[in-house]
Amino acid sequence: MTMTVALVAIGLLALLFGILLGYASIRFHVEGDPLVDQIDEVLPQTQCGQCGYPGCRPYAEAIANGDDINKCPPGGESTIKNLADLMGVEPKPLDAAHGAEDVKKVAYIREDECIGCTKCIQACPVDAILGAAKHMHTVIVNECTGCDLCVDPCPVDCIDMVALNPTTASWKWNFDDTPKGDIPIKMVS
The missing domain is CATH 1.10.15.40 (Electron transport complex subunit B, putative Fe-S cluster)
Known part of the structure; x- marks a missing residue:
C-alpha cells in the first residue's frame, strides 16, 4: 500500500512539473533573430x-x-x-x-606515425577524424573543412594539410563566376 501511494505521489509530481515546464516553455519562448x-x-x-x-x-x-x-x-x-x-x-x-583564401585543403594523417592520442579528434569541430585511443586515426575527406585545428595539438606532427585537387567527381560549379543578365542563345533550325 505504501509503495502504491509513493508511486502515485511521484507520478502526480512528475505530471505537475511537466505541465509547469510546458507552460513556461510556451510563455517565455524567445524568438531568434x-x-x-x-x-x-x-x-x-x-x-x-x-x-x-x-x-x-x-x-x-x-x-x-x-x-x-x-x-x-x-x-x-x-x-x-x-x-x-x-x-x-x-x-x-x-x-x-x-588568414588568406587559398586552395581547399584537407587534413591527412600519416597513419604509420600516428600514436592514437586522440588529441586531433578532440580538436576537430566537425568530427571528420576517425580513430580510437592507442589506435591509428584517419580523416574522412568529404567531412573535413580544412580548418587546420587538428594540426597544432598533434604531439608527433603526423598531420599535414594537403590541397584537394578537384576531380570530375568532386568538382562543383562556382555560381559566383557566372555572368549576370541575359545570356544570348543561338537557335539552330
Whole structure:
C-alpha cells in the first residue's frame, strides 16, 4: 500500500512539473533573430574560429551587430560578396589578419606515425577524424573543412594539410563566376 501511494505521489509530481515546464516553455519562448539565421546560412560552417569567434553562429551574431563581413578565410571572396548583398553594404577584400583564401585543403594523417592520442579528434569541430585511443586515426575527406585545428595539438606532427585537387567527381560549379543578365542563345533550325 505504501509503495502504491509513493508511486502515485511521484507520478502526480512528475505530471505537475511537466505541465509547469510546458507552460513556461510556451510563455517565455524567445524568438531568434532572422537576420542572424540568414547570415549563418551564408557562412561556410567550418567552425574553424579563424574569424576570431568560436564558430560560424557567433560570427553571424557579431555581423548582425555591426562587425566586419570580411573575416572568413574559408568562405573567401564569394562569401564576402554574398554577405555584402545580404547586409546592403559594399564588399571589402578579405582581412589578411585572419588568414588568406587559398586552395581547399584537407587534413591527412600519416597513419604509420600516428600514436592514437586522440588529441586531433578532440580538436576537430566537425568530427571528420576517425580513430580510437592507442589506435591509428584517419580523416574522412568529404567531412573535413580544412580548418587546420587538428594540426597544432598533434604531439608527433603526423598531420599535414594537403590541397584537394578537384576531380570530375568532386568538382562543383562556382555560381559566383557566372555572368549576370541575359545570356544570348543561338537557335539552330
